[in-house]
Amino acid sequence: MVYNFDEKINREGTESVKYDLRNNVFGKADVIPMWVADMDFRTPDFIREAVIERAKYDVYGYTFREDAYFEAIAAWIRRRHQWDVRKEWMTYTPGVVAAFNMAVLGLTKEGDEVIIQPPVYPPFFHAVESHGRKLVTNPLIDTDDGFIMDYELLEKQAKTAKMLILSNPHNPVGRCWTRDELKRLGDICMRNNVLVFSDEIHCDLVLPGHKHVPFASVCEEFAQHSLTAHAASKTFNLAGMATSTIIVPNEELRKTYVNFVESTEIHLGNIFGKIATKTAMEKGEEWLQQLLVYIQGNIDYVVDYINKELPKIRVHRAEATYMLWLDFSAYNLDNKELNHKMIFEAGLGLNNGKEFGKQGEKCLRINLACPRSVVAEAMKRIKEVF
């Protein structure tokens, strides 16, 4: 079956954050929304059909996740990422953001240091700072070959830190960390007893030619001192289902984490997220393969366009995710001017780079999970204004 990602789907008036909150976020209701990380593509039919089938049944009472649910996720991870996970290591949380907040709250103490690597997904900052933990930033280094980690600084920071939250692959810079990079990072963390929370929500959006390496699959020591977050939400456009899986191979650590999650009573979850996730894991391969080719096409389109028409914008070709990190430093605009120009002159709603850390003051993140015609229109507008 050939899926059509060129189709434009009207999402307005569906209480969509991306569309229906444009006025609140950008002060302009008609920007082309290329910000919050969900896709403008149809959630695959085989998932919609499974959800609709369940919705037809008369009762929507409490539910639980049966063995077959976790086995479907484990089988997907074993098949796609060659990590021999067991369903017994897995637990549910209502979203990955909730999961790393629970990890910070349940596995560190007030005042403990937690390391993150900006520019990075904004909720990483909040998860540390809003719970009275101390934020330690280990900024990525922008090289001509792409972003890399600062191991020297990490070596110093790890001496006193308790946890590191890793974005693997990295949002927003689109790096798919290699085994060697993860090994170097992990070795520093292990030597210093720093627990790693590996947020792998984008792991199934690794683009052709790259390979996702689950942090915990690098070696047994990493597996025993880490938690890994997986979800079908980004990959299959299910973010509104608030369903994710946390994998903790270490029994003692898992018990502590699960006890904490259960103490907050957020672990019951919803029926539809469960059905959608299980169906995605069982039937999603072919659709995903075509999606990745389409996203790669969008990324190539934008990177090639920028290199040719807008060479003052610095961009690296993403290895994973459907986002690109655009650096406008060469324009000498401050953060406010840059955003104002993009919103009110180009009519585009991109993420303000500042929210990903102060390194992003002169950057914007663009979401390319939309039809190619929309991408082309956006690039035309950026060219006209910049």
Ligand SMILES: Cc1ncc(COP(=O)(O)O)c(C=O)c1O
């Ligand atoms: C790195 C990362 N983690 C987590 C999330 C969101 O997770 P959830 O919707 O499951 O809370 C996102 C969404 O963009 C993300 O980029």
